[in-house]
Amino acid sequence: EAGVTQFPSHSVIEKGQTVTLRCDPISGHDNLYWYRRVMGKEIKFLLHFVKESKQDESGMPNNRFLAERTGGTYSTLKVQPAELEDSGVYFCASSQEWSSGRNWLLSEQFFGPGTRLTVL
Amino acid sequence: TQLLEQSPQFLSIQEGENLTVYCNSSSVFSSLQWYRQEPGEGPVLLVTVVTGGEVKKLKRLTFQFGDARKDSSLHITAAQPGDTGLYLCAGGSARQLTFGSGTQLTVLP
Numbered sequence: 001e002a003g004v005t006q007f008p009s010h011s012v013i014e015k016g017q018t019v020t021l022r023c024d025p026i027s028g029h030d031n032l033y034w035y036r037r038v039m040g041k042e043i044k045f046l047l048h049f050v051k052e053s054k055q056d057e058s059g060m061p062n063n064r065f066l067a068e069r070t071g072g073t074y075s076t077l078k079v080q081p082a083e084l085e086d087s088g089v090y091f092c093a094s095s096q097e098w099s100s101g102r103n104w105l106l107s108e109q110f111f112g113p114g115t116r117l118t119v120l
Numbered sequence: 121t122q123l124l125e126q127s128p129q130f131l132s133i134q135e136g137e138n139l140t141v142y143c144n145s146s147s148v149f150s151s152l153q154w155y156r157q158e159p160g161e162g163p164v165l166l167v168t169v170v171t172g173g174e175v176k177k178l179k180r181l182t183f184q185f186g187d188a189r190k191d192s193s194l195h196i197t198a199a200q201p202g203d204t205g206l207y208l209c210a211g212g213s214a215r216q217l218t219f220g221s222g223t224q225l226t227v228l229p
Contacts, residue, residue: 004162035219042124043163043208043219056215091162109217111162 002026004112006092012118018080021115025074025094031055032075033095033109034067038088046090049075082119089114122147124211126220134228136198141207141223144191149211149218152185152192157206157222199227 005024013019025032034046046065047057051072060067064083069075079086091114095107124145133139143152151170155163167176169185169192176183180203182195192209204227209220 042221043210045216045218048215059216093162108165108168111164113161 004092004094004110006090006112006115008115009113010116010118012120013082014120015084016081018078019082019117021077021079021090021092021117023075023077023092023094023112025092026110029094029096029110030072031095031107031109032069033093034075034077035091035093036088037091037114038085041088043091046077079117082117084119087117087119089116122149122211122213122218124209124218124220126207126209126223128223129221130224130226132226132228133199135200137227139196139199139225141194141196141209141225142191143193143209143211143220145211146190147211147213148189149213150189151212152189153210153212153217154183154192154194155208155210157208163208196225199225201227201229203227 004026007022011019030051032049035043037043045059047060047067048055049069052069064079066078091111093109093111095109124143127142151168153168154166156166157163167183169176169183172187172189174185180197184193196203207223210217
């Protein structure tokens with residue numbers, strides 16, 4: 001079974017440009033998460049999709065970031081326009097079924113290899 | 121804002137030695153997870169602990185969740201070079217995971 005994949009693995013762009021990151025979760029996983037790790041800091045939560053719906057986007061830093069998951073399969077995270085402080089590694093993770101009455105945090109999250117974004 | 125402090129930040133030991141990594145917070149978490157990350161890869165879950173005082177063992181790794189569910193430790197017995205990697209703790213509360221900054225472990229042969 002294929003794991004979580006992310007594309008591209010690296011992206012170097014100039015300040016003000018737009019970048020779109022893609023995440024393909026494990027097939028059949030309802031939950032999809034985006035995280036990022038900026039230089040020297042800890043991994044931070046950005047948002048959580050349950051199928052195609054945004055369950056929690058409280059970690060999104062500002063309105064330059066837009067995440068979508070059309071059809072509840074793959075997800076994209078667009079940064080427009082990119083700023084220097086957006087540089088870091090963006091991770092995607094997925095986990096199995098969603099149940100509102102269940103502690104979903106106990107479902108193992110499988111992480112992708114990350115996309116390293118450098119904004120010059 | 122919930123914070124998880126990991127210590128030490130870096131640890132370099134000889135093969136066969138024992139070590140303990142700590143994860144501390146002033147906040148209570150409903151669960152605590154430990155991950156290991158290799159260069160160029162994403163974190164991989166090692167264990168989840170949910171009950172205060174819980175101890176879980178995974179071969180040479182022993183994980184403990186503090187009684188008050190604010191802290192956790194990871195103990196490795198007889199470390200091997202294959203244990204080298206970045207170890208991350210992550211606390212679960214509400215609907216999010218809060219990660220610690222990580223402990224970079226290097227086990228020298």
